[in-house]
Amino acid sequence: MTLQHILYFTVFTIVISRLSHGLFRHYLLLTGSLFAVFWLQPASSIRNLDFWLPVVSIGMVVIIWILTQPKNPDRKHKLRLEILIISGVVTFIGATRYFGNLCCLTATRPPPIIQIIIVLTILGCFGLLLQHFSQIQKSLLWLAGILIIVIFILLKYDIYALHLSQFLRNWMGQDPSLATTSDLPWLGYSYLAFRLLHTIRDAQGKKLPDYSLGEFTTYALFFPALTAGPIDRSERFIRDYRSPSQETNRNTWIGLQRVLVGLLKKFVLADSLALFALNSQNANQVGAPIWMWIVLYTYSLRLYLDFSGYTDIALGLGAIVGINLPENFNAPYFRTNLTAFWNSWHITLANWFRAYLFNPLTRFLRGGNFKLPVWPIVLVGQITTMTLIGLWHGITWNFFIWGLWHALGLFVHNRWTEWRRRRIINIEIHPWKQKYISFFSWLITFHYVTLGWVWFALPGTDISGRVFSTLFGLGS
């Protein structure tokens, strides 16, 4: 999101909070979110891809809604209107191609309108077909979940992304030799995938509330949280969405304050720190350990301010329209152990993995015929969860190692806590000694996390190795 996007979104949310209530608010939020998917989508060098990627996002949302929500004759009229709005917005954005100087909301000119109508018709028929075969929806849900993950892997693994880009270029009649891994900048797919996967899992567990297509689309593509989260849960979102806080003035004020804090964090502090934060360019240029530590600390701070700044902006915009998105950060760098860090860093992602991977996995390992002691269960759970969190950022060795780094850290902390609990349960620690211990715990945690960023920030293990060598004065 640029400053311009944020300014327009702020005005739009204030207008919604002031002028619209009930159904009108619902349709405005839906329309706004749909427009935002196209508007925020970055340009791609593959022809019309910056139009089709948002269309696929919307299509996936509609299909998941069809697969997860039972038929409800009571909402037939509303459903028709919502389908009309969704297809109307897509068609309108496509039609801006013919608006002359007013073209376009998308990064490049949309495709011809006939192509859009054909795609919408195919999607419509597909949707109807899915509704018709409701008896196999359970299998289709699994299939949809796998497809979402497959797309994710295609986008995040450079070699596959390159092949996909070459394929799409061929299809569009462009030179495949010019394909790059950055040709597929699918806006917010990581976050969308997590929202859709959670919906599928909750539908399989019959834990989903009843909501309309419009409500679900707004949840999945809610414009403040589209680019950088947080990853909300649909039942929580819909609850706020249906009964927003009525204190409009207070919401606006609190929301604006939060947006301002976010702007300060992201565009003033984080962007300034980015000028001397660790990156693949300066990792090879800095020679002295002291300077390497400085650029690494800067990266650590910059990453937090950048990400939490975006989160503040999202939460602020949500608050203005009366939707309290979940917090994503809670002073993570002040935590005195790694477990507490992961309870306060990217909270919604960690919670997602805890709920849908770590807990089911450890339950599975504890039960059945395994009869495993606690420590291998914790170790397997931590390694699986954390490496997958790492790979969620991109399928590279560095992200894998970063995940492993944290998995081992969490495991060691878990065992240490357990060991201490058994041994020093009744020992009273003097307050000053406790402060001393807390300070060193913080120091160790902060440095463990910060050193972990060396894997996260850089593209390869060789360059990360060089940085570690420099940091500890081992370089040539």
Add this chain to the structure above:
Amino acid sequence: MSPVNETQNRISYPNLLLKTLSLFILLNMLFAWIQPLPALGKLSVYNNLIPGRIRLPYSDVPQRSYNLSLYNLEAMFASHEVSAVPHNNEFRVMLIGDSSTWGFLLEPNETLAAYINSRNLILPDGRVVKAYNLGYPVMSLVKDLLILSYAMEYQPDMIIWLFTLESFPYDKQLFAPLLQNNAVKVRALDSSYDLDIDPYDSALNDQGFLDRTIIGERRVLADIVRLQLYGIMWAATGIDQFIPANYTERQVDLSSELSFHNLQPPQLNRNDLAIDALQAGVSMSGEIPILFINEPIFISWGVNSDIRYNFYYPRWVYDDYRELLASIAQEYGWSYHDYWDSVPAEEFTNTAIHLTPAGSAQLADLISRDIQGLISGLP
């Protein structure tokens, strides 16, 4: 209801908004009235927390060179090592000139000033010659004069002003954004030294009241902050210029064009060149010795090299220029050296004036000899 909620409920949002807006407007007006940018520019992390830069800030690719072009001369000088507290036994030689002096495509330790310093020149009284690189990659004598006017505040013991013909035409004088964005200072130079430039030239950016507010000066303020931040990477890496592995070499085959700017053969006249800027420099430097140097140029052997020396210069105009300058220097008694052909053709990089490290070292040897000659004549 908690006291916090009560307080929040008592907040009148329109009043708050009005107060915030009033304060913002007031601050902007105050800023425009006080005009604190020169003072703010002098606040610098350079020479305090981190070492000063060894050449003036300039870059088109800030993120790769940890450097940027800005127009606040106070900030530019504050970031330079010339602003550091001078050593007692230092003989301060300030080099002024264009991109050749600044060291385009050269590492910081390969510039003319760096090579002069590496020669360890020592005066009979024990002072060590310390050359400061105050070149700036723009070809304009008025720009050089502006830089000199700032350099004079930093206790120079000697000034070396390097130039080439391309810096002399009048249409080049106000061409640089650095000058255009320092209109008040350029006009002050004009009124002090009666330069032959139009003080109301439309190229000079005149600031209205709104342009002087915080909003109006946001770019300048951001640049000052960015210059400080890039300083950290400068200190960490010693990099202040992105030097590509490959670049297009200076042109060998030349056009048959005979005109130079708006000047036509057969003869170059004194009035065609901004000699007045050099005279102003001499006046400005007062008792401090000033040495003028016509810098080396690439002499081509390719197509049309019988008509032109290189991309910049037809032969007729450059020959006339050298002759003219030599006679003017003699007329006024200036210390002047013409090194136009003293560096071999293979020691030029991407233009007819940019030198390789070896070319730069060769020129440094010649200038070091001149410095020694000049200082031996000092009282």
